[in-house]
Amino acid sequence: MNSEDRKAASGQLEVVAGCMFSGKTETLIARLREGQERGLRVGAFKHTIDDRYDPEHLVTHAQDKFPARRIGQADSIVEESDGLDLIAIEEGHFWGRTLLEVVQQLMSQGKQVVIAGIHYDAWGRPFPPMPELMDLADRVTHKYTACRVCGGQARYSQRMIPVGENLMVGGVGDYEPRCARCFEPLADPAPEQE
Numbered sequence: 001m002n003s004e005d006r007k008a009a010s011g012q013l014e015v016v017a018g019c020m021f022s023g024k025t026e027t028l029i030a031r032l033r034e035g036q037e038r039g040l041r042v043g044a045f046k047h048t049i050d051d052r053y054d055p056e057h058l059v060t061h062a063q064d065k066f067p068a069r070r071i072g073q074a075d076s077i078v079e080e081s082d083g084l085d086l087i088a089i090e091e092g093h094f095w096g097r098t099l100l101e102v103v104q105q106l107m108s109q110g111k112q113v114v115i116a117g118i119h120y121d122a123w124g125r126p127f128p129p130m131p132e133l134m135d136l137a138d139r140v141t142h143k144y145t146a147c148r149v150c151g152g153q154a155r156y157s158q159r160m161i162p163v164g165e166n167l168m169v170g171g172v173g174d175y176e177p178r179c180a181r182c183f184e185p186l187a188d189p190a191p192e193q194e
């Protein structure tokens with residue numbers, strides 16, 4: 001997006017980035033509720049790949065919930081967002097780079113967009129399209145939690161079980177938050193990033 005496009009876009013983007021268990025969904029739900037209190041029409045979206053806990057809600061690890069629509073492709077978010085003022089998107093790293101175009105479209109319609117996602121994958125690489133989204137964002141909120149090993153500031157997600165099909169769809173026990181010192185990246189070969 002060049003600077004003129006940027007000016008034309010009256011919407012706003014906030015990216016909430018962090019490791020597993022850093023409270024990203026808590027922040028997403030808080031933004032949705034703040035929006036509702038301000039009288040905005042809000043909607044939350046989650047990817048169909050994410051079938052943990054509850055397919056019809058955003059769910060925090062402490063079991064707080066907010067209704068969400070499940071969608072299989074990023075571009076469907078645009079039509080599903082018709083009539084909404086504030087759109088919250090869970091697990092930004094599941095949607096691929098199409099999400100960038102979707103977000104730009106929503107912003108050009110003057111909408112507020114909040115996206116939560118994992119900053120680094122289990123190999124320690126920035127998880128696309130999170131860096132690009134953060135670049136585009138008006139506000140980036142970094143979430144941290146305590147490193148499970150040393151108690152330091154964790155920004156990485158340590159994979160604790162072998163990688164299966166659902167990369168980075170993890171529940172309690174599959175991942176551990178780790179700081180940069182305690183994080184052990186998975187051995188190569190790492191899958192190609194889309």
Ligand SMILES: [Zn+2]
Pocket residue numbers: 147148149150151152178179180181182183
């Ligand atoms: Zn540590």
